[in-house]
Amino acid sequence: MYAAHAHDQAHGDHAHSPGGIMRWITTTNHKDIGTLYLWFSFTMLMVGGVLAIGIRAELFQPGLQFWRPEFFNELTTMHGLIMVFGAIMPAFVGFANWQIPMMIGAPDMAFARMNNWSFWLLPPAACLLVGSFFVPGGATAAGWTLYAPLSTQMGPGMDLAIFALHIMGASSIMGAINIITTILNMRAPGMDLMKMPLFVWTWLITAYLLIAVMPVLAGAVTMVLTDRHFGTNFFNAAGGGDPVLFQHIFWFFGHPEVYIMILPAFGIISQVIPAFARKPLFGYASMVYALASIAILSFIVWAHHMFTVGMPAAGQLFFMFATMLIAVPTGVKVFNWIATMWKGSMTFEAPMLFACGFIFVFSMGGFTGLMLAIPPVDIQVQDTYYVVAHFHYVLVAGSLFAIFAGAYFWIPKWTGHMYDETLGKWHFWLSLIFFNITFFPMHFLGLAGMPRRIPDYALQFADFNMVASFGGFGFGLTQLIFLAAVIKCIRGGEKAPDKPWEGADTLEWTLPSPPPYHSFETPPVVK
Amino acid sequence: MVNQAQLNLLTLRKLLIVAAAMFGFGYALVPFYQKICEVTGVNNVIKADEVANTQIDVARFVTIEFDSNLRSHLPWTFRPLQTNVRVHPGELTTVSYEIRNNSARTVTGQAIPSYGPQVAGRYFRKLDCFCFTQQTLQPGEVRQMPVAFVVDQGLPGDVNTITLSYTFFEVEGTAKQAGG
The missing domain is CATH 1.10.287 (Helix Hairpins)
Structure with a gap:
């Protein structure tokens, strides 16, 4: 009996845990849950990507080719909702689950059972969202911002989207509570806050943002729901409500949400660059203060999303200057990353390529953001493809590239195998090139006045749209290389050493690759 | 532990x-x-404005156009009794709108004004308006309602035409002022 159990001992004391599918449904292990989050996120990335290809196919040529205009609106709306709430946010929570306990020397997340719930709420929410395409009237077509009065008038698809947001919001809040508790209470002895890896810092601040604003979103969509069905008039002008109020509440959530999607990306980049520059991160303390300033400022800039609602000039000035102020801590971060690379002995494996790509392309998105912060410019390009270009530069080339950087960086640790470097390099270069082919022309389209969320366009926009569509199809297909690289890495490949990256110095690299099912049951001591 | x-x-x-x-x-x-x-x-579109200065600028004309809309299922007819008027800034003017309830039930409605161009809203001062209160019509009832207004002399010089557009919304029994 002892001999038979020897194998199981290697997996810790979980000899009695169920196998097969039940292992994944009942798991409370942070590594399993991290894996589930990452696969869920990749699945939703594919779903959202298919919707995006539907959009680009329609816009390939002027005129209506494939879809009714109503269905086109459903495509843009659901693409946004699925990518934001289904792909980007869960991916970062997946990273948090895998990495935070290992990086701070904790045995698991603080509330393992709640961790299981917060993941398993997501698939039903995703089913509600995707399933809403098949109810009468189709999915919600109010845009991902769900502005009233459109959202108070749509069919039952809107109700499904509201419930999905409620569920995803609950999941995010539970995840955030778990992460904060883990970070605050379960660090290894000797790891004080200012010794934490920067990825852990970014997640601590992100989790606070989540707790602060996800309930506000829940409130906003609840108001929409009661306006629709229970006779309230929060956003109905006839009953004394105001549709502009929805925009204020939504963007009070929405702007911190933007940083919820980018701060963990900053964290990943701040781990990757020192590892491949073989130098410690430049300006650690200033990085932490910059993060905190970005998070605090994010609460007082929301109305820059709504300069055109008829705001007094004083309001426009306030929100303009507050927004521009955010460029200062963001600039500090970009400066520190570049200073970390300065005179480092750099090598360019896939994680570092994605990190460098991130800095280059995210900065471009940051600059267009600064331009949009100027009300006279914003009023000109409001709701045009310039805005679409801007937020895809920060969300795709920002958040998504950082996710890829993190995935290549840590996948040797997770699987115990090195990924295929050739596939990783192809994935990066094709992603970078196709990304720019897709979204760079959109700047010109927007400046020339092409409105977003419209399935047809004037003839003079035809060439750039065709270019963008080619790029979009290419970008979508390129992501299959990533899938291939991941599957290949899981199945086998060169055995990964404990620390495959020479310059990496955080605690997870002291564990074997792959790490044992239960790691750091005796906390390490950090000097 | x-x-x-x-x-x-x-x-x-x-x-x-x-x-x-x-x-x-x-x-x-x-x-x-x-x-x-x-x-x-x-x-504050459905509150009475105060007019500080009624100095009439006789050198200038502004055309006010009137528009009327009904939101979705409100069973009324709603129209302005004149399509447009030409006024001097500062001049007190009164126009009328008419509503008729075409249904067999008592219906309460609330009108919400809006202005084109948007900037004109700041200079369009309503002293009296049917939009300040809810309107309740018995079946078949017809009502003519006044709007008394002054266009402020501060109206930007490039605005020569203002469109005043009202939309009547039905106020449902359960839907009274829940939003505050």
Whole structure:
């Protein structure tokens, strides 16, 4: 009996845990849950990507080719909702689950059972969202911002989207509570806050943002729901409500949400660059203060999303200057990353390529953001493809590239195998090139006045749209290389050493690759 | 480890309170927003304006066009009794709109004005308007209602035409002022 159990001992004391599918449904292990989050996120990335290809196919040529205009609106709306709430946010929570306990020397997340719930709420929410395409009237077509009065008038698809947001919001809040508790209470002895890896810092601040604003979103969509069905008039002008109020509440959530999607990306980049520059991160303390300033400022800039609602000039000035102020801590971060690379002995494996790509392309998105912060410019390009270009530069080339950087960086640790470097390099270069082919022309389209969320366009926009569509199809297909690289890495490949990256110095690299099912049951001591 | 678990539960409780408070904060934004609008005078479209200066600028004409809309299922007819008037800035003018209830039930409606161009709204002062109160019509009832207004002399020089557009919304029995 002892001999038979020897194998199981290697997996810790979980000899009695169920196998097969039940292992994944009942798991409370942070590594399993991290894996589930990452696969869920990749699945939703594919779903959202298919919707995006539907959009680009329609816009390939002027005129209506494939879809009714109503269905086109459903495509843009659901693409946004699925990518934001289904792909980007869960991916970062997946990273948090895998990495935070290992990086701070904790045995698991603080509330393992709640961790299981917060993941398993997501698939039903995703089913509600995707399933809403098949109810009468189709999915919600109010845009991902769900502005009233459109959202108070749509069919039952809107109700499904509201419930999905409620569920995803609950999941995010539970995840955030778990992460904060883990970070605050379960660090290894000797790891004080200012010794934490920067990825852990970014997640601590992100989790606070989540707790602060996800309930506000829940409130906003609840108001929409009661306006629709229970006779309230929060956003109905006839009953004394105001549709502009929805925009204020939504963007009070929405702007911190933007940083919820980018701060963990900053964290990943701040781990990757020192590892491949073989130098410690430049300006650690200033990085932490910059993060905190970005998070605090994010609460007082929301109305820059709504300069055109008829705001007094004083309001426009306030929100303009507050927004521009955010460029200062963001600039500090970009400066520190570049200073970390300065005179480092750099090598360019896939994680570092994605990190460098991130800095280059995210900065471009940051600059267009600064331009949009100027009300006279914003009023000109409001709701045009310039805005679409801007937020895809920060969300795709920002958040998504950082996710890829993190995935290549840590996948040797997770699987115990090195990924295929050739596939990783192809994935990066094709992603970078196709990304720019897709979204760079959109700047010109927007400046020339092409409105977003419209399935047809004037003839003079035809060439750039065709270019963008080619790029979009290419970008979508390129992501299959990533899938291939991941599957290949899981199945086998060169055995990964404990620390495959020479310059990496955080605690997870002291564990074997792959790490044992239960790691750091005796906390390490950090000097 | 008991201490660890207790400490974690304490943190959990604190964070849950923060989350619940932020849910409440979302709702608190509603009266807060209305107060801000009231104090700053933004968005007071259905309250009577005060006119400080009625000096008539006879050298200038502004054309006011009238428009009327009904929101979705309101069973009324709603029209202005004149399509447009030419006025001097500062001149008190009164025009009329007519509503008729075509249904066999008593219906209450609320009119909401809007202006084109948007900037003109700031200079269009309504002294009396049927939009200041809800209108209740018995079956078949017809009502003519006045709008008394003054266009402020400060109206930007490039605005020569203002469109005043009203939309009547049905006020449902259960739907009274729930938004504050």
